[in-house]
Amino acid sequence: xxxxxxxxxxxxxxxxxxxxxxxxxxxxxxxxxxxxxxxxxxxxxxxxxxxxxxxxxxxxxxxxxxxxxxxxxxxxxxxxxxxxxxxxxxxxxxxxxxxxxxxxxxxxxxxxxxxxxxxxxxxxxxxxxxxxxxxxxxxxxxxxxxxxxxxxxxxxxxxxxxxxxxxxxxxxxxxxxxxxxxxxxxxxxxxxxxxxxxxxxxxxxxxxxxxxxxxxxxxxxxxxxxxxxxxxxxxxxxxxxxxxxxxxxx
Numbered sequence: 001x002x003x004x005x006x007x008x009x010x011x012x013x014x015x016x017x018x019x020x021x022x023x024x025x026x027x028x029x030x031x032x033x034x035x036x037x038x039x040x041x042x043x044x045x046x047x048x049x050x051x052x053x054x055x056x057x058x059x060x061x062x063x064x065x066x067x068x069x070x071x072x073x074x075x076x077x078x079x080x081x082x083x084x085x086x087x088x089x090x091x092x093x094x095x096x097x098x099x100x101x102x103x104x105x106x107x108x109x110x111x112x113x114x115x116x117x118x119x120x121x122x123x124x125x126x127x128x129x130x131x132x133x134x135x136x137x138x139x140x141x142x143x144x145x146x147x148x149x150x151x152x153x154x155x156x157x158x159x160x161x162x163x164x165x166x167x168x169x170x171x172x173x174x175x176x177x178x179x180x181x182x183x184x185x186x187x188x189x190x191x192x193x194x195x196x197x198x199x200x201x202x203x204x205x206x207x208x209x210x211x212x213x214x215x216x217x218x219x220x221x222x223x224x225x226x227x228x229x230x231x232x233x234x235x236x237x238x239x240x241x242x243x244x245x246x247x248x249x250x
Contacts, residue, residue, distance in 0.1 A: 001029060001031070003039065006029060006035070006036070006039050007039050007042070007043060009025070010025065010036070010039055010040065010043060010049075010056070011048060014049055014056060018057070018058060018211045018235070018236055019055060019056065019057050019058075019177075020036075020040065020049070020055045020056045021054060022036045022037055022040065022054055022055045022056075023054065023055075040055070040056045044056065044059075050178075050212075050213045050215065052177070052213065057173075057177070057178055057211075057212065057213040058212045058213065059212065059213070059214075060172040060173040060181070060183075060209060060212035060213060074104075076206040076207035076208070076230050076231075077100060077204075077206045078104050078107075078108070079206075079230040079250040080101055080104070080204050080205065080228050080229060080230055080250045081101060081104035081105040081108040081204070082108050082250065083230075083248060083249070083250035084108075084168050084202065084228050084250075085105060085109055085110070087166060087202060088109075088113065088115055088166065089115075090113065090115065091114055092115050092164075092165040093115070093116045093118065093162070093163070093165050093166075094115055094116070094117050094118070094164060094165065094166045094167070094168065095117075095118050095119070095162065095166065095197060095198050096117050096118070096119045096121070096124055096167075096168050097120075097149070097167070097168060097170040097194065097204070098119065098120060098121030098123070098147050098149030098170060099121070099147055099149075099170035099204075101170055101204040102119075102121060102168065102170050103123060103124060103127055105124075105168060105204070106127040106128050106131075107127070111131070111132060111133075112132075112133065113133060113134060114133045114134070115133075115134055115135075116134070116135040117134055117135070117137070118137040118138075118139065118162050119136070119137075119138060119139070120138070120141065120150045120155050120159075120190065121147075121148060121149045121150075122138065122143070122148060122150075125138045137162075139158040140158060141153070141154040141155025141156070141158065142154065142155070144184060144186065144187055146187075147184075147187060149187065149190070150190075151184075151186045151187050151189070152186055152190075155190055156189070156190060156193045159190075159193050159197055160193075160197070162197045163197060164198040164199070165198065165199050165200065166199070166200050166202070167195055167197070167198035167200070168202055168204055169191060169194070169195060169201050169202065169203050169204065169219075169224065170191075170203075170204050171191075171203055171204075171205070171209060171214075171218055172212070172213075173209055173211075173212040173213040173214050174203065174205045174209050174212070174221070174227060174229075174236070174240075175211060175212065175213045175236060176221070176236060176238075176239035176240050176243075178213035178217070179218070179219065179220050179221055180218045180219050180221060180224070181213050181214040181215065181216060181217055181218060182214050182216055182218055183214040183215055187216075188216040188217065188218045191218045191219075192218060192219060195219060195223075195224070200225040201219075201224045202224065202225055202227070202228055202248065203224055203226070203227040204228055205227050205229040206229070206230070207229070207230060209229075210229060210231050210236050210237065211235075211236035221240050222243065222245060224245070225246065226245070226246035226248045227240070227246070227247050227248065228248040228250055229248070229249070229250055230249070230250040232248075232249040232250075
């Protein structure tokens with residue numbers, strides 16, 4: 001089998017099964033694991049999969065640039081945002097992550113809601129300028145342009161002064177093996193910091209995130225209060241539900 005044919009098989013298996021196990025598919029194709037691992041490295045370099053220990057997972061579309069992500073799964077993000085807003089109690093303090101689903105949350109907030117929203121996203125903060133009764137606090141720091149959020153030491157230090165009721169967490173991927181992931185280590189660390197400052201953390205998981213993975217772990221799914229998604233019956237979520245993770249339908 002030619003290298004191009006093997007890679008086509010790997011991509012087909014990735015699409016059908018949601019993962020590739022290198023040892024298993026090497027045996028099926030009667031080739032070495034090293035050969036499969038090399039193929040997976042090349043597919044990952046081309047942005048076609050996310051390599052993990054022992055194989056590969058689908059790459060999250062959230063790896064794309066910010067402008068591109070604003071056009072992905074917009075209806076799904078709106079449904080997830082509406083369900084997330086239902087968790088916000090009047091008078092509460094909410095940590096709102098950055099990203100395009102978080103931006104959809106700002107659009108779904110009722111005009112009469114009285115709450116305090118703390119964010120490390122300038123775009124989220126700007127979207128809340130016109131809200132009549134939401135107080136907005138912005139955490140400063142180095143701007144990570146890919147997601148239009150601040151992160152790094154200054155932002156993490158600023159977050160230490162916050163005690164929030166709720167954190168609405170954005171991620172790049174939700175997978176029962178890889179966990180909750182994102183594409184940058186500093187951004188992952190900032191998300192963990194914010195989760196540590198809130199009584200409850202809920203994941204904003206629009207359709208393109210389910211069953212996908214990125215390079216850096218944010219949190220294990222068991223450490224969040226729930227995952228909000230409009231694909232509650234997706235096969236990739238069944239192991240999480242079995243493990244006791246709350247799946248909130250949007």
